[in-house]
Amino acid sequence: xxxxxxxxxxxxxxxxxxxxxxxxxxxxxxxxxxxxxxxxxxxxxxxxxxxxxxxxxxxxxxxxxxxxxxxxxxxxxxxxxxxxxxxxxxxxxxxxxxxxxxxxxxxxxxxxxxxxxxxxxxxxxxxxxxxxxxxxxxxxxxxxxxxxxxxxxxxxxxxxxxxxxxxxxxxxxxxxxxxxxxxxxxxxxxxxxxxxxxxxxxxxxxxxxxxxxxxxxxxxxxxxxxxxxxxxxxxxxxxxxxxxxxxxxxxxxxxxxxxxxxxxxxxxxxxxxxxxxxxxxxxxxxxxxxxxxxxxxxxxxxxxxxxxxxxxxxxxxxxxxxxxxxxxxxxxxxxxxxxxxxxxxxxxxxxxxxxxxxxxxxxxxxxxxxxxxxxxxxxxxxxxxxxxxxxxxxxxxxxxxxxxxxxxxxx
Numbered sequence: 001x002x003x004x005x006x007x008x009x010x011x012x013x014x015x016x017x018x019x020x021x022x023x024x025x026x027x028x029x030x031x032x033x034x035x036x037x038x039x040x041x042x043x044x045x046x047x048x049x050x051x052x053x054x055x056x057x058x059x060x061x062x063x064x065x066x067x068x069x070x071x072x073x074x075x076x077x078x079x080x081x082x083x084x085x086x087x088x089x090x091x092x093x094x095x096x097x098x099x100x101x102x103x104x105x106x107x108x109x110x111x112x113x114x115x116x117x118x119x120x121x122x123x124x125x126x127x128x129x130x131x132x133x134x135x136x137x138x139x140x141x142x143x144x145x146x147x148x149x150x151x152x153x154x155x156x157x158x159x160x161x162x163x164x165x166x167x168x169x170x171x172x173x174x175x176x177x178x179x180x181x182x183x184x185x186x187x188x189x190x191x192x193x194x195x196x197x198x199x200x201x202x203x204x205x206x207x208x209x210x211x212x213x214x215x216x217x218x219x220x221x222x223x224x225x226x227x228x229x230x231x232x233x234x235x236x237x238x239x240x241x242x243x244x245x246x247x248x249x250x251x252x253x254x255x256x257x258x259x260x261x262x263x264x265x266x267x268x269x270x271x272x273x274x275x276x277x278x279x280x281x282x283x284x285x286x287x288x289x290x291x292x293x294x295x296x297x298x299x300x301x302x303x304x305x306x307x308x309x310x311x312x313x314x315x316x317x318x319x320x321x322x323x324x325x326x327x328x329x330x331x332x333x334x335x336x337x338x339x340x341x342x343x344x345x346x347x348x349x350x351x352x353x354x355x356x357x358x359x360x361x362x363x364x365x366x367x368x369x370x371x372x373x374x375x376x377x378x379x380x381x382x383x384x385x386x387x388x389x390x391x392x393x394x395x396x397x398x399x400x401x402x403x404x405x406x407x408x409x410x411x
Contacts, residue, residue: 005156035353037121042235042346044124049339058135065142072145088154092203095137104263105133107242116225116290123166184218191222223283233350293353310345371395
């Protein structure tokens with residue numbers, strides 16, 4: 001089983017999402033939309049899968065500094081844990097703040113802000129690339145003698161704390177608001193209204209925003225999302241969309257010096273001769289419409305069927321990363337191959353809602369390929385023969401169901 005606290009918390013995440021769905025049902029609020037929720041979960045899946053490769057690099061850098069350049073030796077007492085918690089949370093604040101204020105870094109964080117809803121599934125909408133830009137902010141902690149596994153544990157707990165604050169079902173919390181990050185504070189952070197942009201970067205403690213001048217109390221209800229809506233449910237495109245826009249801007253900038261400045265200036269910056277900084281526009285709440293892709297019951301139920309299987313398979317894969325003796329169960333090549341297989345499913349499930357012509361072809365290819373791969377794997381590994389039946393049954397159900405969709409319903 002994986003020792004990653006975030007992976008171990010997956011059942012709790014889904015339990016709490018289920019509770020929020022019940023609250024939505026009984027209070028008649030509109031908190032969730034299925035395509036948006038699937039897109040959020042898909043970004044979380046791709047982030048966890050990419051983390052199998054990228055997080056090891058980040059932790060490895062910390063371990064190297066700890067082994068060779070640590071300046072102190074600590075007794076692991078209450079003070080040790082308190083100081084480590086404060087340093088982790090402070091480094092998170094600055095990494096998070098710079099992810100909003102540096103264009104290059106924003107490309108690795110924007111994924112988390114793309115949803116136009118605000119619910120617990122948004123907490124799971126994470127970028128696959130953010131760690132590339134932000135892991136360095138926490139590396140100085142290694143110089144102060146905090147062991148690598150302890151750092152990883154506190155960092156994970158800091159991330160876990162932030163799950164519950166992604167909800168509209170909890171109002172303001174009195175005195176708690178002065179010290180800790182809360183749903184009210186974080187709703188502000190996800191607002192695209194000009195007064196809310198680049199505010200409340202806290203992880204666990206809101207005190208950093210109050211100290212460094214980035215605090216904003218929640219007043220009117222925020223409009224969620226980003227100033228240039230993604231208008232797609234595709235998790236892979238979500239991770240690269242900002243860099244696609246950056247490439248277009250860079251092609252417009254003639255001077256190399258300005259191109260370098262563009263990378264490290266705030267999102268929206270352009271040289272004066274190209275119009276200068278593009279400030280966030282005010283939101284016309286009367287005219288504002290969320291991205292919608294209406295779909296029929298057949299398609300919706302089909303996507304749910306495929307996605308539930310994908311979630312179960314992904315969870316099993318992540319939980320099975322380590323063997324009982326602590327060694328890796330899969331090679332890097334095997335991890336990469338399974339990651340690609342899962343990524344195809346999450347992209348197809350999301351894009352089927354968009355009705356793109358190409359997704360029908362890739363879905364037919366997948367319906368044929370995946371059972372065939374299972375049958376080959378059973379044969380090569382002498383797995384139980386009943387898995388042949390599972391592969392055949394999956395093919396029959398998926399192929400007949402999807403054929404019916406393609407011939408009877410616009411997708």
